[in-house]
Amino acid sequence: MTAFGKEFREKYFPTGPQTVPINHGSYGLVPTPVIKKFHEHLDEDLAFPDKYIVFDYTPQLKANIARVAQLVDADPLDLVFCNNASTGVNTVLRSYPFQKGDKILMPSTVYDACGNTVKFLKNRYGIEILTLDLPYPLSDDEVVSKFKEVFEAEESNGNPVKLALFDTVVSMPGLRIPFERLIKLCKDHNVLSMVDGAHSIGLVKLSLKTLEPDFYTTNLHKWLYVPRGCALLYVNKKHHRSIHTFPVSHSYLADDEPLEETLEQSRLVDRFAFVGSSSFASFVSAIDAIEFRENVCGGEDAIADYCLRTAKEGGAKIAELWGTKVLENKEGSLTTSMVNVEAPIPSDLKEDFLRLCKTPKFVEKMRAYVDRIQVEEFHTYLPCCYHNGALWCRFSAQVYVDVDDFVYAANSFRKAFNRYLESDTFKVLLN
Numbered sequence: 001m002t003a004f005g006k007e008f009r010e011k012y013f014p015t016g017p018q019t020v021p022i023n024h025g026s027y028g029l030v031p032t033p034v035i036k037k038f039h040e041h042l043d044e045d046l047a048f049p050d051k052y053i054v055f056d057y058t059p060q061l062k063a064n065i066a067r068v069a070q071l072v073d074a075d076p077l078d079l080v081f082c083n084n085a086s087t088g089v090n091t092v093l094r095s096y097p098f099q100k101g102d103k104i105l106m107p108s109t110v111y112d113a114c115g116n117t118v119k120f121l122k123n124r125y126g127i128e129i130l131t132l133d134l135p136y137p138l139s140d141d142e143v144v145s146k147f148k149e150v151f152e153a154e155e156s157n158g159n160p161v162k163l164a165l166f167d168t169v170v171s172m173p174g175l176r177i178p179f180e181r182l183i184k185l186c187k188d189h190n191v192l193s194m195v196d197g198a199h200s201i202g203l204v205k206l207s208l209k210t211l212e213p214d215f216y217t218t219n220l221h222k223w224l225y226v227p228r229g230c231a232l233l234y235v236n237k238k239h240h241r242s243i244h245t246f247p248v249s250h251s252y253l254a255d256d257e258p259l260e261e262t263l264e265q266s267r268l269v270d271r272f273a274f275v276g277s278s279s280f281a282s283f284v285s286a287i288d289a290i291e292f293r294e295n296v297c298g299g300e301d302a303i304a305d306y307c308l309r310t311a312k313e314g315g316a317k318i319a320e321l322w323g324t325k326v327l328e329n330k331e332g333s334l335t336t337s338m339v340n341v342e343a344p345i346p347s348d349l350k351e352d353f354l355r356l357c358k359t360p361k362f363v364e365k366m367r368a369y370v371d372r373i374q375v376e377e378f379h380t381y382l383p384c385c386y387h388n389g390a391l392w393c394r395f396s397a398q399v400y401v402d403v404d405d406f407v408y409a410a411n412s413f414r415k416a417f418n419r420y421l422e423s424d425t426f427k428v429l430l431n
């Protein structure tokens with residue numbers, strides 16, 4: 001077997017010799033054999049759509065859902081595919097029958113697109129938003145206690161929280177949160193759980209049968225190596241009637257529309273099988289990606305072990321190189337395949353730079369400058385964000401990455417970042 005790291009990348013990934021991919025967390029990267037299968041599915045559809053869509057697609061879809069169900073330990077009748085985690089979250093939040101004044105709790109680290117969906121509910125339907133500040137590094141106990149405090153405070157006010165939206169792994173900085181414990185906490189407090197597991201399948205172990213959240217979505221196009229446009233939405237059986245497709249389509253049924261017993265069981269999956277013309281090639285590439293992971297990578301555990309080891313080793317090495325630190329808590333539970341290292345800001349500029357980070361759009365504009373140099377000159381891309389008084393760079397380990405790639409990306413980032421700090425664009429802000 002080809003060893004993981006650069007050699008594995010050259011053999012199985014389409015990157016080419018120049019690019020150093022260190023940002024799997026944003027859009028994933030698909031192995032060449034899976035891309036080939038994806039193209040075959042697309043060709044099969046495009047060659048004879050009447051045959052493919054009417055007859056061949058549905059059995060393929062069901063087989064793919066059944067295979068993915070094994071991986072997340074779920075009943076396939078509780079799972080549907082959608083295009084991405086944003087759609088998963090929107091599908092739930094925009095069809096659940098909320099009442100004006102219902103409270104939705106979300107952490108300050110919520111993914112902004114999903115946070116905006118909640119804002120939409122506030123503006124359109126009068127939902128009340130509670131935002132929980134989570135300044136990391138926090139221990140798992142601290143995170144759970146903070147949610148608990150809000151649930152208890154709102155219960156004692158007589159208007160309890162209706163739904164909590166939280167991640168499995170926060171996007172930026174990339175941090176695992178104790179989502180299993182939060183799901184349990186929600187159950188104990190009769191709060192609906194909407195888990196944004198955009199980063200979860202292929203990254204963290206999951207048993208939806210054990211966890212039984214109310215709603216859970218996860219991207220297959222991030223950590224599972226499926227081409228973009230493929231996510232899973234889990235809906236707990238108690239909500240099958242109230243969750244409707246997004247867009248509402250041919251298959252719509254009112255919440256209270258009765259069905260005979262066997263159709264009732266597949267009520268959710270039948271509704272979601274076709275919600276408008278599209279290409280379904282990524283949905284039916286899930287098995288191909290899972291087979292690549294099993295047959296070529298050696299299985300989920302081999303992938304997880306290598307990525308975690310590389311993230312920890314790489315993170316520590318970069319922190320040493322930069323003279324900074326890794327964002328980690330006392331349990332060491334924040335790092336997954338993603339690890340965050342504090343960026344190297346020269347000491348004479350640090351105070352001013354961090355002050356500017358708190359001003360609107362500064363980080364966004366700085367990143368636009370730095371990221372372009374990283375991509376165009378160094379053929380890599382290390383994302384950074386401001387969080388709790390520091391600038392953090394998020395490195396993603398993967399089977400095609402080794403610690404030398406971390407070093408290359410870190411050195412490239414530092415050069416690009418220093419160029420920004422020396423630029424007139426930055427200097428003018430200091431005056």
Ligand SMILES: Cc1ncc(COP(=O)(O)O)c(C=O)c1O
Binds near residue numbers: 087
């Ligand atoms: C935590 C989190 N939620 C949701 C999303 C949205 O995923 P998508 O763009 O596939 O909808 C992302 C994307 O990076 C994410 O990191």
